[in-house]
Amino acid sequence: MIDDLGFFAKSSELTCEEIGDGNLNHVFRVVDTITKTSFILKQALPYARTSKDMVLDANRCKIEAMTLVEQSKYTPEMVPKVYNYDDNLCAMVMEDLTGHIVLRTAMLKQKVYPKLAKDAAKYFANSLIRTSDIVLESKQKKGEVVRFINKDLCDLTEKLVLTSPTYNDPRKRVEKHLIDFERDEILNNEEVIAAFAKLKHNFMTNAQALLHGDPHTGSIFISENSTKFFDTEFGFYGPMGFDVGLFLGNLLMNAIYQKVKGFDRYYEWVKNMIEEFVDKFTLQFNSVWDTYAVEHYAKNSEAFKKQYLSKVLEDTAGYCACEM
Amino acid sequence: MIDDLGFFAKSSELTCEEIGDGNLNHVFRVVDTITKTSFILKQALPYARTSKDMVLDANRCKIEAMTLVEQSKYTPEMVPKVYNYDDNLCAMVMEDLTGHIVLRTAMLKQKVYPKLAKDAAKYFANSLIRTSDIVLESKQKKGEVVRFINKDLCDLTEKLVLTSPTYNDPRKRVEKHLIDFERDEILNNEEVIAAFAKLKHNFMTNAQALLHGDPHTGSIFISENSTKFFDTEFGFYGPMGFDVGLFLGNLLMNAIYQKVKGFDRYYEWVKNMIEEFVDKFTLQFNSVWDTYAVEHYAKNSEAFKKQYLSKVLEDTAGYCACEM
Structure with missing residues (x-):
């Protein structure tokens, strides 16, 4: 080999x-x-x-x-x-990515990366839109859906990320001081459970784009000048908002960690970086769409583009909450 | 053979x-x-x-x-x-279905079929829910999606049913007295175009259940005691509402035809049959779901079931409008 x-x-x-x-x-x-x-x-x-x-x-x-x-x-x-x-x-x-470190490790050392928000926005907007029906010809895209069927690892996500949080799963470890909160706000909350259900079924049925599938901070290598997404074994055709939401959920949890630990300046950086990412992702999304769209409505209807992006952001918020 | x-x-x-x-x-x-x-x-x-x-x-x-x-x-x-x-x-x-006639032909002769609404409701509720993630195990269902990939015939539907109506497609024949209506209410209506776009992309991405794919009145054989759906070459995994909406759209067009031609009693029958179908479909949907659901949330959340059915009916109304 x-x-x-x-x-x-x-x-x-x-x-x-x-x-x-x-x-x-x-x-x-x-x-x-x-x-x-x-x-x-x-x-x-x-x-x-x-x-x-x-x-x-x-x-x-x-x-x-x-x-x-x-x-x-x-x-x-x-x-x-x-x-x-x-x-x-x-x-x-x-x-070999020697010279990079894993973003999760870097953030535990309060390292600042000015390019991260911009790079991530570019990565998601391109990899998502350009593998979707917006850009690929309809028959070709159906072939891609088949090529990226990923039964085992989707099953893991469906169970661990999208089902386990809402019931008394014995494999789950919940810290003592959170048990009451979990019971009242999740396990006994019909509305939260129905929202999880909707997001899980969207994950199982909505073959929108080729996802990374697991873009947490442990799947990103970073250096001063370079950001690399790796560990893509969860890749499959799913809802765009899952990738973006999982990424954001991990950053938000990190922000909370920094706040609790008293790293106030770093907390401010993480918070601003998250806001910058959301703005840049929206800009990149529009720009990639305008540059590459091939599908009839995608090329001709501004109203459709707005509606599509707003659904992606709605899904993003949902999956972000599931991940947290 | x-x-x-x-x-x-x-x-x-x-x-x-x-x-x-x-x-x-x-x-x-x-x-x-x-x-x-x-x-x-x-x-x-x-x-x-x-x-x-x-x-x-x-x-x-x-x-x-x-x-x-x-x-x-x-x-x-x-x-x-x-x-x-x-x-x-x-x-x-x-x-061999000798003894049955094609429903389209029967309706042009104003034939009444008391079992039609009930049979169709039973057919759609069962064939849709029992091939979906509500009932099938997640990995098995992903295999079914692959088995029923139907690039060519989906492409036809995407073009002829879900795109052609909204632009000046030269292959289209529009009757003279409808040209103004078409221009003002469809071709120049941003909102209608964006709604078509959303439904087309839902058709292309939402692998919810195994559909008939083309259940108009010409794909149904009928007799006094028996209703048979055939010509299933458009079968694929798509949104449940497409099947139900296409069926309803064809019945509604037939109802309008009967009204215009002065077959008032038959018009009343068709109209009542459509209402009966929608009621019975809702009942059957709930009953098939309650009997066969296996997926965690489908078994445990009434709120999710309600939300799911209401989305199916929303899609149904949309595709019904596209078909007409």
């Missing part, structure tokens, strides 16, 4: 270290000690490392690679390059 | 007549002159008979057979039996 790439000379001296901390994948960094050329090798395991009874579809590595390849057509600077993918090994060779 | 069925004895004397008047299919009735046993043989052509340049995917016969087989699990008495289907020949052998 690696020979195929012609990445290294026959005389290279290679080192390999395991860098993954995950439970579900092997992740190795391979470096040529002379030229310093490097890449990442990621292999999906068909079981969880801590419990071999938990069986997972190794097909997720294929979905991850396909989603990155697809998104690299629209925002190549915002996803790691995929060099090769091998179906039998459930493994892919991808760009 | 016919030998495989063991339908006739070796000594049978068979007659065969072509009964199809369609442009896209061969339809034959085969009868054993002694036992009177009979069946229908339907073969999809890969081109239109009047114009061999118009290429159509012969896969539609497979979709038609699969949809009938699927729906026969839920309302076997309301679809013709499929005896055999041959992929290479694009042909199927199905139940």
Whole structure:
């Protein structure tokens, strides 16, 4: 698999270290000690490392690679390059992002990234609209829906994110001081439960665009000048608002954390960055739509565009709340 | 293909007549002159008979057979039996419905069918809910969405039913006295155009249930005691309201026709039958849901069920208007 790439000379001296901390994948960094050329090798395991009874579809590595390849057509600077993918090994060779750190880690150290809001807005607006019926020809898009069917990982999201929060799921750990709040405001609240139900069924039926599927702050690598979305194994055709809402929900939880811990200046930055993201996403959404729309109504009806964006933002608010 | 069925004895004397008047299919009735046993043989052509340049995917016969087989699990008495289907020949052998006539023809002769509203309500409620995420397990349903992808015929509906009415499509024939009305109320009406756009995109993205896809009065065979939905080659996973709305739109147009032609008593029957259908559909919808729902929220939230039905009826009204 690696020979195929012609990445290294026959005389290279290679080192390999395991860098993954995950439970579900092997992740190795391979470096040529002379030229310093490097890449990442990621292999999906068909079981969880801590419990071999938990069986997972190794097909997720294929979905991850396909989603990155697809998104690299629209925002190549915002996803790691995929060099090769091998179906039998459930493994892919991808760009080494040394120099970046995981956004979740960075935010726990109160690091500021002036480009984050703008980059994320660009990534979501492009990857969502340009894989949807707004831009793709109707028959081609139906083929894409089939290619990205992702039964196992959608099932996880449907259960853990969109069902478990609303009932007494024994797998859930709720902190003691939140038990009363959870009972009164969620478990016994018919209106909240019906809202969750609507969002879950929208997630299951609304094949609107190719999603990242899990864009929390642990799925983003960042440096001063660069933002990269990775870990796209949850990719599938779903509602645009799910991606944007999950991203926002994670940022909002982080903002609350900063406030509670007394990092007031950083809290202000996170809060402003969230507002900046929402503004920039709206601008980017309109601009990508105006530039690339091909579908008849998308090209001809301003009223339709407004209505469409407002539904995406409504879904966003809903999924943001589910994630929190 | 016919030998495989063991339908006739070796000594049978068979007659065969072509009964199809369609442009896209061969339809034959085969009868054993002694036992009177009979069946229908339907073969999809890969081109239109009047114009061999118009290429159509012969896969539609497979979709038609699969949809009938699927729906026969839920309302076997309301679809013709499929005896055999041959992929290479694009042909199927199905139940002979001699004794029934096409509903469109019957309504032009002012025939009354007391069971029609009840039968149609039962057919739609069962075939829609029981193929949706309300009843099917999430992974199984995603497999069904793939099995029923129907690119070519969905494309036809998207263009002819959901786009063409709102612009100056040269293929369209508009009667002279309607030209002003069409221009003012549709072609130049931003609000109507945005509503069409929303319904078209809902049709393209919302994989809610397995639809008939084209249930106008020409796709229904009827007799005193029996109602059969056929011609299911437009079957695919789409919004429930499309099926119900298309059915209602055709009945409403028929009601208007009867009124204009002075068939006042028949007009009253059609109007009352439409009202009866809407009431019975609502009742059946609730009863099928309560009996078969498996999904967590569908089983546990009355508020969700109400909200879901009200969205189906909203879509129904929209597609009913598009069809008219």
